[in-house]
Amino acid sequence: MQFTRRFSQTQLESFAAELALFARPGMVILLMGDLGSGKSTFARAFIRALGDDPDLEVPSPTFTLVQSYDETRIPVSHADLYRLGSAAELDELGLDDLAKESVLAVEWPEKMLDWPVADRLLVELSGSGAAREASITATGAWAQALARNQAITDFLAGTRWADAKRRFLEGDASFRRYETLHMGSEAAILMDMPARPDGPPVKDGKPYSAIAHLAEDIRAVIAVNTVLLAQGYSAPRAEAFDLTHGFAVMEDLGRSVFGRMLQQGHDMREPMGAAVTVLADMAGRDWPRDVPLDGGTYRVPSYDVEAQLIEVDLLPSWFWPHVKGSEIPQAARQEFEALWTELLPLTQPEKPVWVLRDYHSPNLLWLPEREGLKRVGIIDTQDCLLGHPAYDLASLLQDARVDIDFDFADVLYDRYCALRAAHTHFDHAGFAVAYAILGAQRATKILGIFARLSKRDGKHGYLRHIPRVSRYLERNLAHPRLSGLKRWFDTHLPAARREQP
Template sequence: MSDREQQRLDFLKSAGLADAERAPLPGDASTRRYERLTTPSGRSLMLMDQAPAAESRPCDPAWTPAERQAQGWNAIARLSAGRIEAFAAVANHLRSLGLSAPEIMAVDADAGLAVLEDFGDGLFARVIENGEPEEPLYLAAVEALASLHQAETPQTLSGPAGEWPLQIYDAVALKGGADLFVEWMPKLEPRLVFADSALSEWDAAWAPVIREAEAQASVMAHRDYHAENLIWLPERQGAARVGMIDFQDAVRAHPSWDLHSLLQDARRDVSPELEARALDHYFTLRPDLDREAFMRSYAALAALNEARILGIFARLIVRDGKPRYRAFMARMWDHLQRNIPLAGQAVQTWFDTHVPAELRR
């Protein structure tokens, strides 16, 4: 038996779950793993397993940009490194607003283990595949975001495993994400060659988008808000019908961030008509917003995010040997090309100059 397995057994015993049946769930692109627990009485719970040493350190709010670069990707991007205390603090904040995040039943942050409420298997993507009309789900997801965005956004969140800082999705993190495109796409597609001059133009093209995004970082962003991370809970009411998971990397960001993650999804098609109706619903719920200014940022940040995701997919394929992510790239290119003209002339010119049309697929 491994030392890690003994830790799991000890933790489950301390939580009164030594007799629970354990069923591992499929993994994703992270270093986390989950098991479904079934107690002798038939209750279903989830075991979250994230060994703290499995990733580089999360970002200390006091670190300078240079220190973040030296500490690695989690520090650059202000990711939580999967820390259980981050998940617990964000969950507590969401639940305090009447939104649906899993209740934390037991937690050992030092060991990287937690027992969570089980929301079941009703991921938005799966229930829609099984015939559930998609529009009510997407409108409910927008309602949950509007509720979150209208709430006070604290700088520090508190939960059952301690406090966690809600840091700004700042220029270092945004630029680091965008730069994954120019770092990894040439490794996937050798016909793409970006000289130093092209890289300087890349930085200059995105600079105004990044400045605006940092300046308008005003709400808590889930940062991975899409149909594979939302669970339909139809027995609940209103925005609480949207069960949220995988929010441990939450930051303060521009309020458009989670919207374009939801409505310009890498993993499934969302029609332009549904996207438009969902955005109309959001603006109905938040009538004080300047819609024109908001939508300029929505398109520009969607383009930046889509370039980031293409870089991530290229890295997963080339470095991590996960070719299945290639299947998502055409959809991301479609989204990116729709947003490029709205992201500013410099961004448009850069892609027209350095990425041939036949490679945008």
């Protein structure tokens, strides 16, 4: 991608700040131009946006050659090669390593233009003051970022948020991104969810996402949230959306996230009790399979046995090699699949309800100013399926990222059962079996996901949660109906082995 644009100094700073929204380690920015053309202006605006601090001190690295920042959203290194005598001196600066671990912004990069960098943004600046011109050449991830940023600008131009201040909110383990939009005293969330790229086929010529029924695009979010709002729950309301390109301006439900509140030691009896009440209420309602959406229809898939099996297969495919350093023997894999094939049909209810699949502390917000069921804000609803209500209760009470005390979880479980029994006939024993199976299924899946995130994506921080998830798994395996599965784990992946660092 290559283009030329004219900027004032303010516009150049705004452009650099927007690009910081897409930055990630491994991306390189090369800033060329005469003295006073705006190289340092661009670099400072970029780094301050990464730090979400307009007053962050960003000194010129003219004499230090390289200045690194670890307090920013992701590490960033700022280099100035003006005083470099030869290309050979580049090796002494360690820029190769910095380029892998951080975003690298380089002024006077003429001596490294032949570097084989896949994700490179070359900004050639000229002019000064209010008349800057930038010739921009982008490759790899930077080309994708520039195209996506322009698409966002075009989308917002058709809304009242065209001139809003954009700030990075989060990007998760998936392909979604979120920004906050600020305009005076108002705030909203920009959801950036392009269509999911197909992964490699894993079974019957289909990718994992298709078998597990993961959302393909933003249509799922808009459809599911519309129904949740109509039923009286607090999902984010979409003010504007573009289903083709995958953008939405969503209601900002605040920052009182359950996970953060738990980690900060808040009294969670009322919020968690309210979250349980929401699930009990959802279990008693009729939920549609087909949702009208923008002249078409969005179909909510079923949480069928095929989807559940492909999820638990993540453990032999990723977690077993992570723990044992070798592939799982075929006999052990076949026994594992046979045990799950026997258990999972017990979780297929006669009357399925909407299962959000991510109903846990990172995706729940406390809204005490609202009343009743609306006090619990619900986000990340895109992977909703029709299935057994026990799954979301297990998600809530067996949280993978924060500790939920077992005694507290038992109180909340009993509360849920009492709420269900108060309104209809409730099969306590059958629900307990489904809860144990689905809790074990979810823990098994998550162990595989965390191992995959570490091995495939280099996201090793998720490994710290493995002991917690393993404890949940062990608790579910204690149910008599799961005795065969417990023997398999005790033989091949006992608790002590699973929890090793």
